[in-house]
Amino acid sequence: MVLISFPFGFNTGKDMLRETVSPTMKWEQALPLIKNDERMKVIKGIGEQRRLFKDWINQTKNQERQEVKQRMQRVLFILL
Numbered sequence: 001m002v003l004i005s006f007p008f009g010f011n012t013g014k015d016m017l018r019e020t021v022s023p024t025m026k027w028e029q030a031l032p033l034i035k036n037d038e039r040m041k042v043i044k045g046i047g048e049q050r051r052l053f054k055d056w057i058n059q060t061k062n063q064e065r066q067e068v069k070q071r072m073q074r075v076l077f078i079l080l
Contacts, residue, residue, distance in 0.1 A: 012039045013052045014059075023060040027053055 016039040021030040027050055034040045034049075043049045
């Protein structure tokens, strides 16, 4: 197995997370679901995997907040 780091490994890992876990999960809940996935195994070490997970959670939550904000702005624009 070849270990890959930034950025390819993180992009691959984020794709896997998107397909496998919910952004509301905690690391301890997600780990059993992802630990045997080959895409996660390309990330070096458990610390890097956990960091990837936390980064993905933060990014996903920020995107969701931004989408809600944009929808609210469109609704307000239509109402005015």
